Amino acid sequence: MDADYHAHTTYSDGSPLPEMCRAAEAAGLDAIGFTDHCIVVDDEFGRRERYDLVETYERRREAIERVRARTALTVYDAAEVSYVEDAESETAAVLDAAAFDYTIGSVHFAGEYDYTTAAPYADASESDRRAAVERYYDAVVAAAESELFDVLGHLDLPERMEALRGHSRRSDYERVAAALADSATVPEINAGRVHRSLGRVHPDPAMLDAFREHDVAFVLGSDSHSPAEIERRVPALREVVEDRDVALAEFEPTPLGR
Numbered sequence: 001m002d003a004d005y006h007a008h009t010t011y012s013d014g015s016p017l018p019e020m021c022r023a024a025e026a027a028g029l030d031a032i033g034f035t036d037h038c039i040v041v042d043d044e045f046g047r048r049e050r051y052d053l054v055e056t057y058e059r060r061r062e063a064i065e066r067v068r069a070r071t072a073l074t075v076y077d078a079a080e081v082s083y084v085e086d087a088e089s090e091t092a093a094v095l096d097a098a099a100f101d102y103t104i105g106s107v108h109f110a111g112e113y114d115y116t117t118a119a120p121y122a123d124a125s126e127s128d129r130r131a132a133v134e135r136y137y138d139a140v141v142a143a144a145e146s147e148l149f150d151v152l153g154h155l156d157l158p159e160r161m162e163a164l165r166g167h168s169r170r171s172d173y174e175r176v177a178a179a180l181a182d183s184a185t186v187p188e189i190n191a192g193r194v195h196r197s198l199g200r201v202h203p204d205p206a207m208l209d210a211f212r213e214h215d216v217a218f219v220l221g222s223d224s225h226s227p228a229e230i231e232r233r234v235p236a237l238r239e240v241v242e243d244r245d246v247a248l249a250e251f252e253p254t255p256l257g258r
């Protein structure tokens with residue numbers, strides 16, 4: 001592996017750009033993609049105020065230019081965009097204007113469900129938990145079909161939460177794989193929870209053959225928020241690629257301004 005396509009800086013909930021670049025160099029990467037959170041429309045979970053790359057991407061672009069001048073790495077000016085089903089045209093307009101090198105589309109919430117916090121599911125019944133998970137995959141399929149994004153982020157996010165873990169089914173992975181096979185969007189192997197609660201990458205390595213059957217290849221993303229995470233997660237990603245014989249997509253965007 002020579003590119004990590006998913007990392008966060010202080011322009012959302014991550015660490016300073018120069019520190020992240022140094023860690024990427026030390027990890028032996030050739031390229032790093034900075035994908036700060038980009039919340040195009042207000043959502044009921046109030047994240048837009050904290051992660052407003054819509055307002056700050058121009059400033060971040062200048063900061064990225066400064067680190068590019070000091071590193072041999074290819075540095076991508078990219079974004080992790082929350083996918084909102086009924087805001088596709090607004091999202092497209094923002095992405096057109098911002099002209100990121102590439103975008104990751106991530107389902108963090110869908111309908112009434114928030115998949116970033118476990119609290120709402122603690123007292124939910126089994127069938128309610130399954131309904132929440134099924135709804136998640138509906139949104140993932142819609143995100144692939146929207147063709148709004150280059151990459152689809154952390155494919156089985158609900159598995160991060162203990163209350164929802166084990167509620168993803170083979171049939172969910174299969175319909176996502178089928179949608180991706182018909183889409184230009186490429187999924188990522190995401191190491192965001194490899195050393196934390198989940199203890200594995202997204203998506204479930206046991207389900208990778210569902211993607212293989214559809215000839216779906218992946219890009220790699222550490223989802224690091226700190227230099228220490230790059231240091232630990234990049235080797236973990238390399239290990240998964242090797243152990244699981246992951247098919248890597250030909251994905252090499254041209255960085256803006258180069």
Ligand SMILES: [Zn+2]
Binds near residue numbers: 106153154
């Ligand atoms: Zn995410």
Ligand SMILES: [Zn+2]
Binds near residue numbers: 006008080223
């Ligand atoms: Zn992320």
